[in-house]
Amino acid sequence: MRYQFMTAAFAATVALQFTGPAAATDLEVTHWWTSGGEAAAVSEFAKAFNATGNKWVDGAIAGGGNTARPVMISRITGGDPMAATQFNHGRQAEELVEAGLMRDLTDLATKEKWAEIVRPKSLLDGCTLDGKIYCAPINIHSWQWLWLSNKAFEEAGVPVPKNWDEFVAAAPALEKAGKIPLAIGGQPWQNSGAFNVLIPAIAGKDVFLKVYQDKDAEVAAGPEIAKVFKAADDARKMAAKSNVQDWNQATNLVITGQAGGQIMGDWAQGEFQVAGQVAGEDYTCLPGLGVNELISTDGDAFYFPKLDDPEKTKAQEVLASTMLNPKTQVAFNLKKGSVPVRADVDLTAANDCMKKGLDILAKGNVIPAVNQLNTEDTNNQLNDLFVEFFKTPSMTPEDAQKRYADIIAAAE
Amino acid sequence: MTTRQNGRPSQLFRNLNAKIASIPMVLTALVVFLGGTAWTVLYSFTSSKLLPRLNFVGLDQYERLWAAPRWMTAIENLAIYGFLSLIFSLVIGFLLAALLDQKIRFEDTFRTIFLYPFALSFIVTGLIWQWLLNPDFGFQGVVRQLGWESFTFNPLYNAEIVIYGILIAGLWQGTGLVMCLMLAGLRGIDEDIWKAARVDGIPMWKTYLFIVIPMMRPVFITTLVIIASGIVRVYDLVVAQTSGGPGIASEVPAKYVYDYMFAAQNLGQGFAASTMMLLTVAIVIVPWAYFEFGRRRHV
Numbered sequence: 001m002r003y004q005f006m007t008a009a010f011a012a013t014v015a016l017q018f019t020g021p022a023a024a025t026d027l028e029v030t031h032w033w034t035s036g037g038e039a040a041a042v043s044e045f046a047k048a049f050n051a052t053g054n055k056w057v058d059g060a061i062a063g064g065g066n067t068a069r070p071v072m073i074s075r076i077t078g079g080d081p082m083a084a085t086q087f088n089h090g091r092q093a094e095e096l097v098e099a100g101l102m103r104d105l106t107d108l109a110t111k112e113k114w115a116e117i118v119r120p121k122s123l124l125d126g127c128t129l130d131g132k133i134y135c136a137p138i139n140i141h142s143w144q145w146l147w148l149s150n151k152a153f154e155e156a157g158v159p160v161p162k163n164w165d166e167f168v169a170a171a172p173a174l175e176k177a178g179k180i181p182l183a184i185g186g187q188p189w190q191n192s193g194a195f196n197v198l199i200p201a202i203a204g205k206d207v208f209l210k211v212y213q214d215k216d217a218e219v220a221a222g223p224e225i226a227k228v229f230k231a232a233d234d235a236r237k238m239a240a241k242s243n244v245q246d247w248n249q250a251t252n253l254v255i256t257g258q259a260g261g262q263i264m265g266d267w268a269q270g271e272f273q274v275a276g277q278v279a280g281e282d283y284t285c286l287p288g289l290g291v292n293e294l295i296s297t298d299g300d301a302f303y304f305p306k307l308d309d310p311e312k313t314k315a316q317e318v319l320a321s322t323m324l325n326p327k328t329q330v331a332f333n334l335k336k337g338s339v340p341v342r343a344d345v346d347l348t349a350a351n352d353c354m355k356k357g358l359d360i361l362a363k364g365n366v367i368p369a370v371n372q373l374n375t376e377d378t379n380n381q382l383n384d385l386f387v388e389f390f391k392t393p394s395m396t397p398e399d400a401q402k403r404y405a406d407i408i409a410a411a412e
Numbered sequence: 413m414t415t416r417q418n419g420r421p422s423q424l425f426r427n428l429n430a431k432i433a434s435i436p437m438v439l440t441a442l443v444v445f446l447g448g449t450a451w452t453v454l455y456s457f458t459s460s461k462l463l464p465r466l467n468f469v470g471l472d473q474y475e476r477l478w479a480a481p482r483w484m485t486a487i488e489n490l491a492i493y494g495f496l497s498l499i500f501s502l503v504i505g506f507l508l509a510a511l512l513d514q515k516i517r518f519e520d521t522f523r524t525i526f527l528y529p530f531a532l533s534f535i536v537t538g539l540i541w542q543w544l545l546n547p548d549f550g551f552q553g554v555v556r557q558l559g560w561e562s563f564t565f566n567p568l569y570n571a572e573i574v575i576y577g578i579l580i581a582g583l584w585q586g587t588g589l590v591m592c593l594m595l596a597g598l599r600g601i602d603e604d605i606w607k608a609a610r611v612d613g614i615p616m617w618k619t620y621l622f623i624v625i626p627m628m629r630p631v632f633i634t635t636l637v638i639i640a641s642g643i644v645r646v647y648d649l650v651v652a653q654t655s656g657g658p659g660i661a662s663e664v665p666a667k668y669v670y671d672y673m674f675a676a677q678n679l680g681q682g683f684a685a686s687t688m689m690l691l692t693v694a695i696v697i698v699p700w701a702y703f704e705f706g707r708r709r710h711v
Contacts, residue, residue: 391659
């Protein structure tokens with residue numbers, strides 16, 4: 001019995017070795033896109049890549065970026081790299097590139113003229129180290145959106161707000177109608193994310209850049225940021241009854257009309273789409289919280305770790321090129337709710353909210369992503385601070401601001 | 413053979429087979445345990461980020477660690493969880509064992525029921541209790557449906573008492589094992605001792621307290637070590653039940669280490685925190701081991 005099994009296993013491995021090169025090349029791609037809208041978007045990539053005669057092996061890691069990135073990084077540093085992996089635009093993979101673990105894509109990028117097609121330029125700059133390109137940016141996401149449930153406001157008997165202040169003013173009516181005014185999930189990044197959205201909306205772009213780009217601790221301790229903490233204090237009171245963990249659960253509260261609104265990036269749009277809701281009718285989106293119409297250039301890029309297998313190395317190039325292909329860009333981004341990285345594609349199918357985003361982008365009202373300015377270490381400290389702030393009613397805005405300024409002062 | 417018979421066999425070659433057989437384990441212990449520990453302590457004095465680098469920064473990582481409110485919360489939680497879990501699992505485990513020891517019917521069935529939770533991983537335990545303690549679907553929801561509208565029991569969503577919600581799950585999972593160890597200890601007590609105690613007219617509770625428990629000292633020590641090691645490494649239970657929330661109210665040191673090493677890409681900070689954990693364990697273990705093993709040698 002045991003021998004039979006052994007021979008069978010042996011035969012199988014031999015067979016695999018012989019059929020391997022002839023068949024399609026399997027590439028394992030890791031990412032953390034697991035919510036309904038995200039999964040629909042990623043299947044567009046898989047479809048397009050499979051159409052090239054290769055095979056997309058899906059390596060989805062559930063639990064969000066903070067759970068997935070450690071797994072990805074330890075696989076790459078531990079010598080078991082996948083063929084391609086998602087990271088956010090910014091400094092998350094900085095050290096992996098410096099350590100020479102990522103593949104140089106410069107040749108492909110010059111051949112396909114990435115420098116000309118990718119906009120804004122800062123995305124490709126984020127992929128560049130010493131003049132060489134190490135990643136393929138695939139979409140632009142922005143954090144600065146307030147999503148409102150038209151149904152919730154109708155039931156509360158107040159008009160749908162047009163900006164943050166009206167929203168805060170409508171909170172008591174929502175609460176009276178048994179709704180949670182603001183849905184924020186318990187995951188730390190959602191809490192610090194909401195605060196980082198409030199900064200440019202309340203205090204403006206310059207303050208945002210002074211704090212995160214110049215790491216100016218005096219501004220972080222100053223009166224402008226104090227106003228932001230005041231707004232965060234309002235948000236905290238409005239979100240006091242929000243008992244969910246994941247961001248898409250919080251979005252679902254808005255979709256079902258149990259919550260008035262949510263501060264979340266435009267990836268939330270994919271969820272509204274999967275639920276069959278229409279922008280403007282069922283839900284309302286306010287870029288820059290309706291105050292300062294600015295959007296950030298967050299989003300995702302794919303990195304390709306160095307591999308020994310020449311077949312796979314070749315297939316990596318095919319994958320990178322497929323991801324930036326105009327057709328794939330449109331199909332993927334429409335489902336994802338994000339904006340394509342190339343301007344030369346047809347986006348007539350985009351919905352209202354997406355068009356608002358494209359408009360702002362065309363006007364150049366953009367700010368860099370927090371991820372591009374801060375190290376993961378600083379972001380994590382901010383996560384710790386804001387998840388505590390949002391869940392601890394007894395913590396005063398003044399105390400929180402003091403700790404905030406300390407983190408900014410110590411940041412690199 | 414002949415040479416051996418002439419001289420005394422060398423001390424080095426006595427039990428040669430056993431010594432050769434233990435070489436892999438000795439090497440593992442030296443390289444993996446000791447080597448790994450030394451490496452971690454060394455790099456905790458550096459400013460390593462995503463990858464370990466040897467640029468020393470002195471005690472900076474430790475200063476930052478002890479100034480971090482999250483670390484202080486984690487330490488406090490571990491102290492509460494550790495102290496209560498030690499006491500309760502010993503007391504409940506011993507009581508259950510003593511009750512089972514009364515030659516009751518269906519002892520096997522009860523033993524299986526009590527031990528069963530131990531067969532589940534901490535992750536599964538955590539998820540089960542996350543549901544049971546969920547205010548809408550768990551205990552609170554059921555009691556409210558029965559008519560007590562104002563009944564409130566939602567430890568996992570209250571920052572003040574969240575650690576007790578985790579403690580409940582930990583006890584549910586762990587006491588079965590303690591009970592089994594205790595039961596084995598009780599069964600090891602000679603029947604004659606019980607008979608002698610009965611002849612002397614000593615009440616049962618006194619017999620347990622003053623005769624049986626002191627005789628079970630080795631069992632208690634084994635149990636203590638098992639429980640204590642479970643306490644220090646508590647991590648998955650918290651991740652499954654609350655992921656450290658609400659806010660940072662249920663953070664534990666092991667989670668701090670993991671988050672800073674991998675999520676925050678700050679190895680130095682993670683190493684400093686794990687070194688502190690090691691130090692804490694050493695502070696508890698070393699004096700105890702000294703008394704336990706050192707004293708016996710001098711007798």
